[in-house]
Amino acid sequence: MKMKCTYRVLVVVAAACCVVLLGLLLGVTQDVTGLLLTLRPCNSPSLLSASLNATPLRPAASAGTGKDGGGAMVRAWGRRGSGGVGQAGPRLPLQISRLVVGVVCCGDRLNETRTMLKSAAALSHTPLTLIVFTEEALKPAFRDMHASWSQETRARISLDLHPITFPAGQDAAAWRKLFKPCASQRLFMPSLLHEVDALIYVDTDVLFMAPLEHLWGHFSHMNASHMAAMAPEHEDLATGWYNRFAKHPYYGRLGVNSGVMLMNLTRLRRFGWEEYVVPIYKYYKLAITWGDQDIINIIFHFHPDKLYVYGCEYNLRPDHCMYMSVCKTAETRGIFVLHGNRGTFHSNKQPAFRAVYLAWAQYRLGQDLRQDLYYPMQRLLLKASNTTCGKIHNAFLKGLSSVDWMISKQIGGDTVDQQCGWMISRQIGGDTVDQQCGWMISRQIGGDTVD
Numbered sequence: 001m002k003m004k005c006t007y008r009v010l011v012v013v014a015a016a017c018c019v020v021l022l023g024l025l026l027g028v029t030q031d032v033t034g035l036l037l038t039l040r041p042c043n044s045p046s047l048l049s050a051s052l053n054a055t056p057l058r059p060a061a062s063a064g065t066g067k068d069g070g071g072a073m074v075r076a077w078g079r080r081g082s083g084g085v086g087q088a089g090p091r092l093p094l095q096i097s098r099l100v101v102g103v104v105c106c107g108d109r110l111n112e113t114r115t116m117l118k119s120a121a122a123l124s125h126t127p128l129t130l131i132v133f134t135e136e137a138l139k140p141a142f143r144d145m146h147a148s149w150s151q152e153t154r155a156r157i158s159l160d161l162h163p164i165t166f167p168a169g170q171d172a173a174a175w176r177k178l179f180k181p182c183a184s185q186r187l188f189m190p191s192l193l194h195e196v197d198a199l200i201y202v203d204t205d206v207l208f209m210a211p212l213e214h215l216w217g218h219f220s221h222m223n224a225s226h227m228a229a230m231a232p233e234h235e236d237l238a239t240g241w242y243n244r245f246a247k248h249p250y251y252g253r254l255g256v257n258s259g260v261m262l263m264n265l266t267r268l269r270r271f272g273w274e275e276y277v278v279p280i281y282k283y284y285k286l287a288i289t290w291g292d293q294d295i296i297n298i299i300f301h302f303h304p305d306k307l308y309v310y311g312c313e314y315n316l317r318p319d320h321c322m323y324m325s326v327c328k329t330a331e332t333r334g335i336f337v338l339h340g341n342r343g344t345f346h347s348n349k350q351p352a353f354r355a356v357y358l359a360w361a362q363y364r365l366g367q368d369l370r371q372d373l374y375y376p377m378q379r380l381l382l383k384a385s386n387t388t389c390g391k392i393h394n395a396f397l398k399g400l401s402s403v404d405w406m407i408s409k410q411i412g413g414d415t416v417d418q419q420c421g422w423m424i425s426r427q428i429g430g431d432t433v434d435q436q437c438g439w440m441i442s443r444q445i446g447g448d449t450v451d
Helices: 002-025 030-038 047-051 110-122 136-148 151-156 172-176 183-192 212-221 265-271 273-284 292-302 328-333 351-362 369-383 390-398
Strands: 099-105 128-134 157-163 198-202 206-208 228-232 256-264 307-309 337-339 408-411 414-417 424-428 431-435 443-445 448-450
Touching: 099 110, 099 183, 099 212, 110 128, 110 136, 110 206, 110 351, 128 136, 136 157, 151 157, 183 198, 183 256, 183 265, 183 273, 183 292, 198 212, 198 265, 206 351, 212 256, 228 292, 256 265, 256 292, 256 307, 256 337, 265 273, 273 292, 328 390, 351 369, 351 390, 369 390
Parallel strands: 099 128, 099 198, 128 157, 228 307
Antiparallel strands: 198 256, 206 337, 228 256, 408 414, 424 431, 443 448
């Protein structure tokens, strides 16, 4: 009996030594291993053991629902002081005092980034701060862009330029080359922007197709636990990438796409976000394919309660329509944010995406949105209507049809400016017209047709 006990002890000790040795070979310290193990959710296999298997981990199906325990969505407005979105609190009416958009631009992404910023400026009516992390050589181009805008626009929209910066003691070159040039910079925004409460992060290959206030409004739908929001990577298990190919844990059943991400920086700092980012990168760097997006998926796999998920219409990509249209909410509500990943804006692979980008690239901020953006975009999209994504060309235009220029007329002596998110109920020619975002009105007013 004594020999059996001794034998069992030796087996346990030997197994422990093997695990430690394997951790050292993988470049994982004991502290990192401990940190990763603390990430393990209830009733799931050990992160350390599961990560060594070829089959990716599968979290509980409820992880990807954005709901608490399968029940109704908890809707709470997080506050920090007055008007912030930091600490938990009761839900309040959404009153936006300033929007913040963040982006990282390196290499040849200058024109793409400026076009994205133009769309943000044109389709917002709230004061807006544009935060750009970029290389020193590109900063003059961004300053010139901002200086070229009208005085009224510059009074509403501020531009903050920041250098590309990675944590001290880290391999900056490795982080810089992770997937897209400098894209991993976004992972360190919570500490670099310590005075910023929350922001919308977007990749450079993104275009806004409806007022930013729509997207920002999702902050008011987050509960007390949520610290970020994203859209699913896919809508269909048959074509999903993460569920078929990933060699690491990921969020929910299909993963999430981080190209459009609401970041509650206050909560991310409180969570200790960057204390997870670096060790997870070291542990999984040989398994990740999509760089910073994979790191984000790994974190939210182990903390699904901290992620709010919105619909694909807020991050529509070619994958949603290249074979058939799978984002049905985009067809009914319109596309709010268009994401031309894999160079779609600059190739003929998806003419509908290129059409939208060309319309925005040719538009100059301050021009008439209807005559100089909406109609040119409509004409270009109609030329692509025989393609798979072009078949839903109306979805590309629905968001634009809700912008304030759709109705700005003298009616009964009053000037009616329709801002997205507000409702107008007016008597026009004996008819009551209720204008809401996402709907189009075509009426004869003073001899003019207003769409």
